[in-house]
Amino acid sequence: MAKCDIQITFDSPDRTYCGGDTVAGEVCVQVNEDIRCNGIVLFHYWRTHGRGNTDRGKKHEIQLTSGVPLQAGEELRFPFEFVAEIWPLTYHGHYINVDHFVHVGVDVPWSFDPKHEEEYILLPGERPPEFSGGRGEVIEFEKEVTEAKGIVKVILFVIVALFMVLFAAFSVVLIPLLLVGGGIYWAWKKMIASRVGEVKLKMPHLVVGPGEDWPVELSFTPKKTFPVNGITVKVFAQETATSGSGTNSTTHRHTLHEETHTLHPAGAMLAGEEFSEQFTVSFPETDAWSIAESDNKVTWSAQVRIDIPRFPDWTQKAELQVVPLEFLDDPAHSGSGRSQSASGHTSVPPAAVGTASRAESEFREADLPGTVANNDAGAGESLAPLLAVVAEIDQAGRFGNERSEIVAAADGHTYDVVIQIDRVSTTFGFSGDDDAFENGRTVIGRIAGSDQKVQLFAWESSNDSLDYLSRGETWQTRATVRSWDSLYDRLVMHEVPFD
């Protein structure tokens, strides 16, 4: 039988507290034999457990009683109360677990100390002071590190000095090697840039909450026309736990999440044609908060890739920090009204941001017919029915085939259309049946009098009139609606020659 039995009970039956809450309870010490005791001390702290070495936080000490003789049969009760820490939160993963503990020890001189510990669960509560609510950079939590002592500083200085001396001694060999390595890297980057040009990638939210809509902006103007297998973003989360040290150390990795979202499908990037898109990716619901302790890490990253067949891909990776929504000022949740594609991302063309509701109201003000009625292929319908189709598409959900059905209903109808030109380019890789489009032009612009974007494939016979048009000018023709490009939120139309 132990010298004494220790029980720890919490005021919350499920032992669940939020950061900054008061954790209270009672310690009961049942004494089994007479002992001299130098005191009974309660510690509370967090600690990792699992496959990696233990990382732990500062031990906070509460003296329950000072030295007293304890007599067999005696039962001592000590109420306790302390303010729970704010971070890190309880996490139970695969290789890594983070738990908060209350530990009670009876200090018995010259003998084994009876002790006992119990966990409690810490949920998100108060926001840690390190968080200002900003999302533009990963926040480093202040760690309780002991300042390097003088001798350690001297040793560090000596090591750095030695390294510099060695570098100088071997510079004859090292510098050419570094130059060759640097040259290869430079050539590699240059080769990629020769296709994609300068790529601007913005990930405005590096601090992300679970289930949020996470924005990505990508823009570049290809220097050459090239095919792509797709433009993707991979969201990746991993636990990394290190056990042992030196040659005895082993790093254990466990993938928590790996999901690739297609931002742009396979197709062609045209030389000189700017690709500029904003996307939102649905971040997964998760409790795997970012952790960066010395031997236990939970990391999140996002890697955008322009996948070019038979050519080096352009990639860029950013470390993300996943924190509870409670720590964020402006959680951008999926339920914000934006619809999502099945692949989990929403495409928001820059011009469309903030204009959708306005465009919709304009359509309504025009008192448009609800359906396309005129099926007279000989004479084009006016602009209003076309805008009605656009309004219907805009209101339809992205899931399912509602939009395709609307476009299918409009297929075959001919509309008189006036396009405000954004750009005109040679049609590349036209996949339709009609050869007349293959050597024609592709017109990108907006339907005049609206914000509706359109991509129109024109006949070769229209080349002469189109080649002299520049941005901002208008061009009138007759065309049919063929499909809806949900990525760019634009109508795809085919020109119909005038009789």
Added chain:
Amino acid sequence: MSVPQLTYSLPYAHLNLRRNPFGEFSADEQAALALVDIDPIIARMNEPGYAVQFVGEKGYGKTTHLLAIRSRLSGAGYVHIPEGERAPVPLGCPLLIDEAQRLTQWQQFQVFRSNTPLVLGTHRDFQQKLRRAGRVVETIEVEQRTDTERLHQLLNARIEWVRRCDGQVPSITITTADSLRQQYAANIRGILHHLYTAFQNLSEVTEL
């Protein structure tokens, strides 16, 4: 692959445990749980010039032997020499040096020629050097000291160590211990990793 939705409950409570028994333990816990036969070695620790070296691959139990000896001898001096670093040899009797192959030549000369009883954990066999220094040397290949019965006890002792409260806890059968012994030989670290994963996937108290 989707992120598992973690539920907030006490860790491993469904197994009546506090944590995964095959995770990484602290040096003190390793020493407390060591199932090693060190009594004959402890008995010789008063002989001046005695040296014992535990030789074997990593993960086979050299450190466990040293930690168990240290926990039995209060005056012992212990050092683990990290990779790529030099570490001062501590004072103490006996002297326990883990990763002794990383001692500098000068340290070897000093330590081996002293009369202090010596316990080495090493990948390299120092028998000849120690004999030349006048030592009485015993070499123990740790691989030979792990049989199925001992392994069975060791694994179940780990489970018992992390028991949450009275009642049943999972257990490892002698058959499982034997099959692990055949699969991993004396690589205890490999066996622990295997069982760590098995316990992560365990949904209820059962025999393995």
